[in-house]
Amino acid sequence: MIYASNFKTNNTRAYTKEYLKTLNEFMGKNGIKDEIYIFPTSTSLDTFKNISLNITIGAQNAYPAKNGSYTGEIGLEQLDEFGIKTILIGHSERREILKESQEFIAEKFNFFKEQGFRIIYCIGETKETRDMGKTMEYLWSEFDGIDLEYKELIVAYEPIWAIGTGVSAKKEDIDEVLSALRAKVKNPLLYGGSVKDTNIKEILSIKECDGVLIGSASWKVENFCKIIKNGQKG
Numbered sequence: 092m093i094y095a096s097n098f099k100t101n102n103t104r105a106y107t108k109e110y111l112k113t114l115n116e117f118m119g120k121n122g123i124k125d126e127i128y129i130f131p132t133s134t135s136l137d138t139f140k141n142i143s144l145n146i147t148i149g150a151q152n153a154y155p156a157k158n159g160s161y162t163g164e165i166g167l168e169q170l171d172e173f174g175i176k177t178i179l180i181g182h183s184e185r186r187e188i189l190k191e192s193q194e195f196i197a198e199k200f201n202f203f204k205e206q207g208f209r210i211i212y213c214i215g216e217t218k219e220t221r222d223m224g225k226t227m228e229y230l231w232s233e234f235d236g237i238d239l240e241y242k243e244l245i246v247a248y249e250p251i252w253a254i255g256t257g258v259s260a261k262k263e264d265i266d267e268v269l270s271a272l273r274a275k276v277k278n279p280l281l282y283g284g285s286v287k288d289t290n291i292k293e294i295l296s297i298k299e300c301d302g303v304l305i306g307s308a309s310w311k312v313e314n315f316c317k318i319i320k321n322g323q324k325g
Contacts, residue, residue, distance in 0.1 A: 092295060093245070093279060093302025094319050095128035095211060096309035097151065097179065098135075107135040110312040115142045117316045125319065126302070128177065128211070133165050136173050149177030149211070152185065155202030167206060178203055181213040181233065183251045197236025209243040211281070211304065218252035227271050244278045247304040253284030255307055260284055262293055269299035288314065291322040 102110065111129065118127070127146045139148055154164035170176075180200050185191045203210055214233040216226045230248070238244070248268055253260050260268075260282075269280050282294055283304035294300060303322075309315040 092322060093126045093128065093281060094315075094322070095130070095247070095281065095283075095302065095304045096315055097130045097182070097283075097304060097306050098132055098310060099151070099184070099306060100132060101307075101310050102131065102135065104132075104135040104137075107131045108137070108139070111139055111142055111146065113312045114316065115146065117312075117319075118143050118145060121320065123319060123323075125322075127319070130179055133169075136170075136175060138173050147177050147209075148173070148175060149179065149209075150175050151179050151182075153178060153199075153203070155199045176207065177209040177211070179211050179213065183213065183215045183249060183254060187251065193233065193235050200237055204238060204241055204243075207243065209245065210241070211245045211247050212237060213247045213249055213283070213304070215249040215251045215254070215284070221250070221252065226268065230268070230272070239276055239278075242278070244276075245281060246272065246276050246278060247281040247283050248272065249283035249304060255285070257285050259286065259290055259294070262297060265294065265300065266297045269297060273299045286318070288317045288321045291318050295322050 124145065128149055129146065130149045130151045150170055153170055154161045154166050156166045158166045158168040181196050200210060200212065214230050216229045220226060220229045250260050265282050272280055279301035280299055281302045281304045282300050286294060286303045286305045287308045294303060305318065308318065
């Protein structure tokens with residue numbers, strides 16, 4: 092299984108270092124073999140030596156350029172410094188709040204694809220879209236310009252109405268969407284949206300679910316460790 096934590100604009104450089112130390116110790120002590128992805132803030136990126144090979148550090152965002160005059164952005168040159176080869180692209184907060192267009196998102200995808208990055212590509216519909224019965228039509232539109240055959244692609248389905256609300260999508264709704272996605276996506280499929288230690292087992296029991304992308308419930312390391320532990324089989 093895949094467990095990914097998106098820190099968003101939370102946690103400091105110092106806490107991120109302690110977080111990874113605690114997480115690493117937890118994984119070793121409990122024999123955790125799952126794939127773990129951590130996406131800290133850009134100011135917290137580092138080489139983070141002596142952590143498990145199971146733990147991958149990724150970038151929440153980057154500009155599709157090696158470097159240049161893009162005030163406030165980081166580029167490939169900055170990611171290369173820390174050996175970062177994993178990135179989140181298409182998160183609903185960048186689409187909705189920061190107004191990234193599908194065209195620009197596809198541009199970012201293709202730039203980092205060319206660089207061989209592992210890409211966790213996020214899709215998700217609004218409550219209004221779901222209520223109109225147009226969920227899949229909307230989700231397919233978010234794949235415009237995206238290579239679904241890219242071998243380093245991971246798709247994360249995060250219904251916007253479930254992110255940070257405490258209300259996770261129902262198991263049957265997640266199952267329906269992931270099953271539809273599986274018809275065209277052969278790579279891992281994640282679910283994100285109010286994932287927590289009390290519902291992780293049920294979510295991971297969904298046939299086409301290969302893991303989870305977690306926000307606020309993972310910002311404290313003890314909570315993330317509990318989610319991982321509760322998600323173990325057996």
